[in-house]
Amino acid sequence: MIDLIDLINPLGAVIALFFVVSLISILWWMLHPPVYIPAAAAKARRSVFAVKRILVPTVGLPYAERGVELACRLGAEQGAEILLIYVVEVPRTMPLGIPLPDAEQEGNQALDRASSIVKLHGLPSQRILQRARLAGEEIARIARERDIDMIILGIRSEPGLRDAILGRTSDIILRHSPCEVVIDKLPKEA
Amino acid sequence: MASEVRAPSDALPNAPVELRRDVSIWGSFTWGYADVGADVYVALGLVMGAAHGATPLAFAAAGFVYILIGFAYTELASAYPVAGGGQYYTLRGLGDIWGFITGAALLLDYTIDIALFATASAGYINFFFPAIQSYGVDIGPFHGINLIWAAESLLLIVFLMILNIRGIRESSLFNSLIGALDMVLESTIIVLGFLFAWKPEMVVMQFKNEFPSAEQFFYAVSVAIISYVGLESISQAAQETRRPATIIPRTSVSLIFVVLLFAMAFPVLSLGILPWQTLAERESDPVAVLASAIPYVGFLAGHAAAVLGATIVLISANTGVMGASRLTYSMSECHLLSPWFNAVHPKYRTPVRSVVFFSGVAAVEAAFSFLSGPKAMDTMVNMYAFGATLAYFMSFIALIALRIKDPYTPRPYRMPFNIKIKGVYIPVLGIVGAFATLGMLGVVIWTHALGRIAGPGWILLWLGVYLWYRWRNKLPVLSSVRHDWEKEQIAILTSAEEFDLLEQYKLALTERNKKEAKHASK
Numbered sequence: 001m002i003d004l005i006d007l008i009n010p011l012g013a014v015i016a017l018f019f020v021v022s023l024i025s026i027l028w029w030m031l032h033p034p035v036y037i038p039a040a041a042a043k044a045r046r047s048v049f050a051v052k053r054i055l056v057p058t059v060g061l062p063y064a065e066r067g068v069e070l071a072c073r074l075g076a077e078q079g080a081e082i083l084l085i086y087v088v089e090v091p092r093t094m095p096l097g098i099p100l101p102d103a104e105q106e107g108n109q110a111l112d113r114a115s116s117i118v119k120l121h122g123l124p125s126q127r128i129l130q131r132a133r134l135a136g137e138e139i140a141r142i143a144r145e146r147d148i149d150m151i152i153l154g155i156r157s158e159p160g161l162r163d164a165i166l167g168r169t170s171d172i173i174l175r176h177s178p179c180e181v182v183i184d185k186l187p188k189e190a
Numbered sequence: 191m192a193s194e195v196r197a198p199s200d201a202l203p204n205a206p207v208e209l210r211r212d213v214s215i216w217g218s219f220t221w222g223y224a225d226v227g228a229d230v231y232v233a234l235g236l237v238m239g240a241a242h243g244a245t246p247l248a249f250a251a252a253g254f255v256y257i258l259i260g261f262a263y264t265e266l267a268s269a270y271p272v273a274g275g276g277q278y279y280t281l282r283g284l285g286d287i288w289g290f291i292t293g294a295a296l297l298l299d300y301t302i303d304i305a306l307f308a309t310a311s312a313g314y315i316n317f318f319f320p321a322i323q324s325y326g327v328d329i330g331p332f333h334g335i336n337l338i339w340a341a342e343s344l345l346l347i348v349f350l351m352i353l354n355i356r357g358i359r360e361s362s363l364f365n366s367l368i369g370a371l372d373m374v375l376e377s378t379i380i381v382l383g384f385l386f387a388w389k390p391e392m393v394v395m396q397f398k399n400e401f402p403s404a405e406q407f408f409y410a411v412s413v414a415i416i417s418y419v420g421l422e423s424i425s426q427a428a429q430e431t432r433r434p435a436t437i438i439p440r441t442s443v444s445l446i447f448v449v450l451l452f453a454m455a456f457p458v459l460s461l462g463i464l465p466w467q468t469l470a471e472r473e474s475d476p477v478a479v480l481a482s483a484i485p486y487v488g489f490l491a492g493h494a495a496a497v498l499g500a501t502i503v504l505i506s507a508n509t510g511v512m513g514a515s516r517l518t519y520s521m522s523e524c525h526l527l528s529p530w531f532n533a534v535h536p537k538y539r540t541p542v543r544s545v546v547f548f549s550g551v552a553a554v555e556a557a558f559s560f561l562s563g564p565k566a567m568d569t570m571v572n573m574y575a576f577g578a579t580l581a582y583f584m585s586f587i588a589l590i591a592l593r594i595k596d597p598y599t600p601r602p603y604r605m606p607f608n609i610k611i612k613g614v615y616i617p618v619l620g621i622v623g624a625f626a627t628l629g630m631l632g633v634v635i636w637t638h639a640l641g642r643i644a645g646p647g648w649i650l651l652w653l654g655v656y657l658w659y660r661w662r663n664k665l666p667v668l669s670s671v672r673h674d675w676e677k678e679q680i681a682i683l684t685s686a687e688e689f690d691l692l693e694q695y696k697l698a699l700t701e702r703n704k705k706e707a708k709h710a711s712k
Binding site: 007008009011012013015016019020022023026027029030031033034036037038039041042043045046047049050 | 215216219377380381384385386387388389390433436437440441443444447448451455458462687690692694696697700701
């Protein structure tokens with residue numbers, strides 16, 4: 001035994017060890033392939049992967065900003081473009097072009113906060129500040145015009161005045177949107 | 191390799207003949223390993239004879255080209271998981287006639303593979319009968335012909351032919367078992383050799399004092415490339431592999447590195463244990479000679495290596511028989527060869543005509559090689575190197591062409607280092623590989639006297655057969671048959687059950703169509 005140990009060349013031992021470790025590592029990697037994806041699962045997976053432009057309306061409130069975060073996570077794998085929109089609703093009693101500096105400032109601040117969330121994910125983004133009579137109609141129109149694949153809408157957790165779960169804007173978007181709409185509603189406690 | 195040709199069912203008498211998906215992950219690996227893993231058993235002595243002390247360098251140079259080839263084949267086989275290998279990729283990327291030329295080069299390799307490895311198997315058997323090794327007679331103008339070795343080789347070819355006509359489902363298990371046993375034994379020889387017998391100073395001394403001339407070195411590199419030939423087999427089996435687009439990149443990449451490990455370890459070990467002349471003199475059984483030189487276990491390891499060497503190279507020859515039949519199947523499916531070759535034996539359900547025909551060609555090649563005297567294996571290597579380098583060069587060109595012509599097909603594995611130009615990923619390493627294999631082809635033509643005549647001669651002969659077949663069947667002679675590649679790709683991915691890739695492909699096509707429609711409306 002001692003004779004055998006004396007025979008060992010240190011460099012030879014290092015090469016032998018490298019050889020064995022490399023061989024085992026390669027074979028282990030080879031024998032552990034990714035799992036099989038059935039046809040239905042593949043279809044579902046890839047249909048989400050096909051979402052390349054996501055529109056997220058924001059009103060500058062926490063539930064809307066959560067919608068931005070969700071949109072970023074849904075679009076992260078395929079590097080989707082996130083379009084952030086804030087609509088200033090102008091009552092019909094006023095001209096559409098009337099100066100509304102406070103409302104516009106509020107909108108820009110909401111878009112700034114939403115953009116900072118998108119920046120964290122490193123995704124391309126666009127910000128849209130728009131005036132309209134009805135926010136829902138304007139969002140649906142933009143979705144059609146800009147070839148949007150998905151709208152993600154964060155809505156308030158408390159019901160509105162009419163005790164309806166969906167507000168007027170969400171309702172219009174759901175009715176008139178040309179694309180997939182995802183609504184995120186947190187439980188009341190949240 | 192339990193796969194066999196699936197005959198049309200009784201319910202669907204006109205259904206196309208398909209190949210059954212029976213090859214598992216280990217089966218796919220051993221399919222390639224049986225072919226490539228055996229090569230070092232043959233190449234070691236031949237390369238030593240030419241590269242002397244620089245043998246590891248010759249293996250490393252060929253290994254670099256091999257890695258590029260391996261990566262290219264991995265990308266192509268996972269993107270287009272169908273039988274045919276290089277022939278199919280070239281046909282799809284460059285057109286029918288180029289696909290045929292690549293197919294003909296590969297057919298040359300498969301038939302030489304049968305002849306060369308049957309001869310090598312007989313050589314390892316003769317490790318136990320040293321008298322046969324030195325036997326030689328003169329027949330007319332031919333000198334030193336080893337008739338006994340030649341007869342043994344021909345008998346082995348006949349044996350393989352009968353085996354393949356009968357169809358051997360059990361061969362898959364046998365192949366996997368022998369492949370695993372071979373890896374264990376080769377690893378044992380390498381580990382014990384490096385631990386107890388290897389002397390680094392001997393490697394350095396031989397490297398310094400026994401460096402070959404430039405021409406000898408380049409010749410050695412072109413011979414060393416044969417240690418890596420066989421990766422093609424994994425692609426040939428793509429249509430019979432389960433989830434090929436997922437499995438093939440794994441088995442191919444593993445095979446590349448496993449074979450590279452062995453191919454680099456053996457020459458470094460050999461030069462640290464024995465003078466290069468000892469191995470060069472025993473070109474028929476170099477690994478057995480090397481194993482015999484390991485202290486304490488040499489007497490046993492030498493015999494075991496000879497037995498396993500004889501078996502593994504015989505399996506490699508068997509891969510040649512099967513590879514030729516898969517290739518002719520693909521070529522006739524693509525209207526490059528007559529469907530005559532695809533006739534299935536009524537009882538055994540095997541492609542009997544292609545098995546008999548190409549085994550016969552291999553027997554003729556072996557017989558002619560023995561006429562060249564004691565350097566019979568060297569003669570076959572000449573042609574082997576020509577066929578391999580030509581097919582690999584064409585495959586690189588096809589890889590580049592397909593990246594441009596077919597950017598929508600999903601590639602689960604992509605060759606590293608790409609430049610994006612107008613939405614197309616140009617493979618930098620693919621371009622390097624094309625130049626490297628073209629250079630290697632040049633070296634083969636420059637240094638292999640027989641390769642430069644017999645190789646192109648073979649291609650021209652088959653080209654004649656192709657032109658005649660196309661003309662006779664009123665098919666485009668110099669241009670290509672029309673294909674709906676998108677429809678075909680969807681069928682390929684559906685049949686391979688690679689649904690994720692299928693959906694990816696459909697989405698890419700939809701997006702392209704959308705863009706085109708938008709562009710048209712502007």
